[in-house]
Amino acid sequence: xxxxxxxxxxxxxxxxxxxxxxxIAPLVFVVFFAFTDTYGNFTFDNISxxxxxxxxxxxxxxxxxxxxxxxxxxxxxxxxFISQCKPxxxxxxxxxxxxxxxxxxxxxxxxxxxxxxxxxxxxxxxEVIGIGRVKMIGTSGAVILGMVYDFLPYMVLxxxxxxxxxxxxxxxxxxxLGCSNFKTITKVVLPLSAPGVVSGITMVFVPSISTFYxxxxxxxxxxxxxxxxxxxxxxNVSTYNVGAAISLVMMILILISVAIMNKFSDDGGEIIV
Amino acid sequence: MENKKxxxxxxxxxxxxxxxxxxxxxxxLSIGDGEFVTLLGASGCGKTTTLxxxxxxxxxxxxxVFFDSKNMSGVPxxxxxxxxxxxxxxxFPHLNVFENIAFGLRVKKVKEKEIVxxxxxxxxxxxxxxxxxxxxxxxxxxxxxxxxxxxxxxxDPKVLLLDEPLAALDLKLRKDMQNELKALHDRTGITFxxxxxxxxxxxxxxxxxxxxxxxxxxxxGTPTDIYxxxxxxxxxxxxxxxxILDGIMVADYKAKFAGHTFECLDxxxxxxxxxxxxxxxxxxxxxPVEKGMLKGTVTSVTFKGVHYExxxxxxxxxxxxxxxxxxxxxxxxxxxxxxxxIHVMKKSIxxxxxxxxxxxxxEFDELSIVDxxxxxxxxxxxxxx
Numbered sequence: 001x002x003x004x005x006x007x008x009x010x011x012x013x014x015x016x017x018x019x020x021x022x023x024i025a026p027l028v029f030v031v032f033f034a035f036t037d038t039y040g041n042f043t044f045d046n047i048s049x050x051x052x053x054x055x056x057x058x059x060x061x062x063x064x065x066x067x068x069x070x071x072x073x074x075x076x077x078x079x080x081f082i083s084q085c086k087p088x089x090x091x092x093x094x095x096x097x098x099x100x101x102x103x104x105x106x107x108x109x110x111x112x113x114x115x116x117x118x119x120x121x122x123x124x125x126x127e128v129i130g131i132g133r134v135k136m137i138g139t140s141g142a143v144i145l146g147m148v149y150d151f152l153p154y155m156v157l158x159x160x161x162x163x164x165x166x167x168x169x170x171x172x173x174x175x176x177l178g179c180s181n182f183k184t185i186t187k188v189v190l191p192l193s194a195p196g197v198v199s200g201i202t203m204v205f206v207p208s209i210s211t212f213y214x215x216x217x218x219x220x221x222x223x224x225x226x227x228x229x230x231x232x233x234x235x236n237v238s239t240y241n242v243g244a245a246i247s248l249v250m251m252i253l254i255l256i257s258v259a260i261m262n263k264f265s266d267d268g269g270e271i272i273v
Numbered sequence: 274m275e276n277k278k279x280x281x282x283x284x285x286x287x288x289x290x291x292x293x294x295x296x297x298x299x300x301x302l303s304i305g306d307g308e309f310v311t312l313l314g315a316s317g318c319g320k321t322t323t324l325x326x327x328x329x330x331x332x333x334x335x336x337x338v339f340f341d342s343k344n345m346s347g348v349p350x351x352x353x354x355x356x357x358x359x360x361x362x363x364x365f366p367h368l369n370v371f372e373n374i375a376f377g378l379r380v381k382k383v384k385e386k387e388i389v390x391x392x393x394x395x396x397x398x399x400x401x402x403x404x405x406x407x408x409x410x411x412x413x414x415x416x417x418x419x420x421x422x423x424x425x426x427x428x429d430p431k432v433l434l435l436d437e438p439l440a441a442l443d444l445k446l447r448k449d450m451q452n453e454l455k456a457l458h459d460r461t462g463i464t465f466x467x468x469x470x471x472x473x474x475x476x477x478x479x480x481x482x483x484x485x486x487x488x489x490x491x492x493x494g495t496p497t498d499i500y501x502x503x504x505x506x507x508x509x510x511x512x513x514x515x516x517i518l519d520g521i522m523v524a525d526y527k528a529k530f531a532g533h534t535f536e537c538l539d540x541x542x543x544x545x546x547x548x549x550x551x552x553x554x555x556x557x558x559x560x561p562v563e564k565g566m567l568k569g570t571v572t573s574v575t576f577k578g579v580h581y582e583x584x585x586x587x588x589x590x591x592x593x594x595x596x597x598x599x600x601x602x603x604x605x606x607x608x609x610x611x612x613x614x615i616h617v618m619k620k621s622i623x624x625x626x627x628x629x630x631x632x633x634x635x636e637f638d639e640l641s642i643v644d645x646x647x648x649x650x651x652x653x654x655x656x657x658x
Contacts, residue, residue: 169363172330175350176357177377177428187380191367 030251033244038237046245053229053246057253060226063140063215064208067147068155071204074148075155076197080189082156083163094160097153105150106213112149113217116142138220146214147204154203162196163189198261206254226250279342280306280432280464281327286336288322288488296322298488300336304481306431309458309465311475314485315511320468323485324434327466329353341431355432356425361441362417364409370396370420371405377428395423398457415446422457432464439474451478472512476500484508486623505621509551516557516592517627520550520617528617531587533566535610539617549618554582554595556614565607571600584630591629 037043082093100108115121116136123133136142166189174184212227219225226246233243281304288297297319304310312320325331326338329350338345345353356377364373372379374395378388396402399419404412409420418438425433435454439447455478458465469475475482476496484491484499484507492504503509506517520530525540530550542548562568569587580595585606592608600606 167361167363169359169361170365172328172350173357173359173363173365174376175330176328176355177424178351178380180349180351183380187376188365192365194367 030244030247033241034248035245037241046241047249049242050245050249053226056224056226056229057249059223060209061253063144063147063223063225064205067144067151067208068201068205070144070148071152071155072197072201075152075200076159079156079159079163079196080185082160083166090164094157097156101153108150109146109214109217112146113137116145116218137218138222140219140223142218142220143215143223146218147208147211150211150214151204151207154207155200158199158203159193159196162193166192194264198264202258202261205257209254210250278306279303280340281466282339282342283323283326284337284339286323286326286333286338288319288326288331289334296488297326297333300488300490302483302490302493304432304464304466307462307464309455309467309478309480311467311469311479311482312485313469313472313475313482313511315470318485319488320470320485321436324357324436324466324468327432328355328357328434354430355434356428356430357434357436358418358421358425358438360437362421362438364417364420364424366408366410368409369405370401370407370409370412373409373420374423374427376424391427392423395427398426399423414442415450418442418450422454426457426461426463430463432466435465435467437468437470439469439471447474454478476512482512484511486511502616503551503618505618505623506549506551506625506627507621507623509549509616509618510623510627514554514593514595516552516554516629518550518552518590519625520548522546522548522617526612528615531567531590535566535615536612537615537617538612539615542617542619547620549620549624551616551618552592552610552614554593555580556610557592557594557596558609558611559594559596559598559600560607560609562605562607565609567608567610568605569608571602571604571606574600574602591631593630 034046035042035044037045082090082097085093113120117123118133118135118137120137122136127133170188170192171184174188175181179187209225210227212225212231215223215225215228230243230246230250233239233246281302283300283302286297286300286302287295289295300319300323302323312323314320322331326333327340329345329348329352332346340353340355365376368376371392374392375388378391383391392405393402396404399422401416401419401423404416404420409417412420421438438454439450442450451474454465454467467475467478476499479496481493482496482499483493486507492499492508494502499508499512503512503515509515509517518530520528522539522542522545523529523534524544525542526537528535528537528539528548528550567587569585569592571583572586572591573584575582577595580597581599583594583596583600585592585594585608587608594608
């Protein structure tokens with residue numbers, strides 16, 4: 001094997017420092033706090049008291065799952081549609097799709113709030129056309145809408161990437177071998193774009209399950225999700241340890257779900273973005 | 274062969290991409306049942322487009338495609354009794370060998386037992402027994418080629434379309450596959466429509482060759498016809514090596530070129546009509562200078578194994594001659610041409626475009642063909658979108 005040059009080693013140093021400072025060290029702290037009390041003594045209390053948060057975990061998982069499924073149902077057909085457009089049109093749609101991603105998630109959530117608010121744009125419109133005001137902020141629908149709105153591009157882009165990488169000859173081959181357009185999609189396009197679907201699901205599910213501002217802003221305080229709970233624990237020094245324990249469990253949950261998802265994609269599943 | 278009915282007929286086919294980019298220009302072609310037909314031409318001549326019309330991936334701008342006397346316009350590929358073998362095979366990467374071959378039957382919802390039986394017999398036919406569980410990505414080019422053949426043939430197509438199927442294989446394998454395809458054609462009796470830019474492949478495999486250039490059919494005929502009686506300078510140049518000279522048909526059986534009047538076997542031209550003359554390199558005899566009809570200076574000699582390929586300068590025109598006798602460079606030799614070695618053709622738009630052998634390089638030819646093919650494909654794909 002070629003000996004690594006000084007430059008190679010040197011180039012990696014900033015990254016290594018970054019990883020140690022901002023990834024490994026925080027992880028160690030999370031684990032440390034999760035297994036200690038406020039005085040730094042080792043304890044399992046934080047973990048064992050998590051059972052009282054079970055309903056929050058279940059609710060968060062449900063919300064994230066629903067948002068992910070909706071994103072998939074909207075995102076897959078959209079990604080397929082984009083991939084069938086002219087190359088120039090594809091570029092325009094992709095830029096349009098990515099445009100919101102250049103704006104802070106927080107700002108997007110606030111703008112959605114302005115739309116859905118009791119005195120917001122939509123409700124003013126409803127009143128004008130005679131439907132009357134509808135309470136939207138504070139409903140589970142608003143929270144899920146927020147998740148779908150914020151994370152949809154993360155579903156569409158990887159799926160689009162994997163569909164557009166398909167050799168058009170494969171679609172012709174399917175058609176040649178007797179597949180109608182619909183069968184071509186189910187028998188060739190779907191299985192071959194599975195890796196894109198897997199990374200899309202992962203990229204929507206993970207931020208959805210850990211979000212706190214969406215549920216705070218659009219849930220109007222009626223929903224307590226894991227993200228909110230963790231945030232609350234960390235606002236008070238005395239509950240750091242419980243927050244760390246919840247974080248730890250959530251990380252493990254996410255790791256498990258990502259591992260399960262990757263099982264579904266072929267060959268150990270590389271994630272494409 | 275003549276009594277057989279035509280399985281495919283193309284009538285007045287024109288294909289245009291955009292307003293003024295004509296890819297096929299008023300093509301008429303009849304293909305008999307059970308024939309091995311080769312569409313031969315350089316890249317961009319429209320041969321692949323013709324194949325795609327028959328497969329149904331493309332609808333003609335004008336004209337009709339008939340299959341078994343039925344008009345195929347508007348019939349999608351999946352309802353046509355043809356199957357295609359694609360240039361780079363287009364095997365499904367998510368399926369193993371068995372499932373790739375079984376694909377067409379699965380779509381038709383054939384019973385599992387029948388599928389297993391048919392796939393097994395196909396695997397036997399293409400010599401891939403024991404490969405059922407292999408992933409197609411791990412197969413060699415030749416093996417992928419066989420899977421593609423089996424995947425197409427299992428559907429019992431009436432016509433098999435082959436789009437430069439051997440282009441991606443190395444020379445040795447290509448020769449083997451040529452023989453296998455030919456044998457497969459004889460055994461199955463299916464009509465094969467084969468697209469290639471390789472004239473040697475076309476000559477050795479086909480019943481009928483269709484030479485295409487610039488979106489038009491130049492000549493249709495048996496390999497021997499095409500080789501011995503090319504209709505114009507393009508065909509003569511494209512099929513095999515040939516010396517193409519400007520000449521004048523002085524009278525019936527008398528052709529004048531290279532400053533000499535030769536006896537020949539051609540007639541029916543106007544007196545003193547300007548014509549193109551073809552003399553194949555292997556038909557020229559080398560004789561002592563004093564006995565020669567023409568004399569020239571040898572400018573280069575290349576050993577080719579079976580023969581020497583020598584370039585002879587005769588009054589500034591470089592001839593290629595294939596001979597088993599060695600001639601030293603710079604020596605002066607005489608040439609003798611038998612009447613039946615001379616083929617006279619009418620002038621065409623290709624006259625004068627094809628020069629002599631002064632800048633001849635075989636390697637360069639090969640390379641540029643492959644390059645342009647890739648280009649042609651991308652251009653065609655872009656146009657279809």
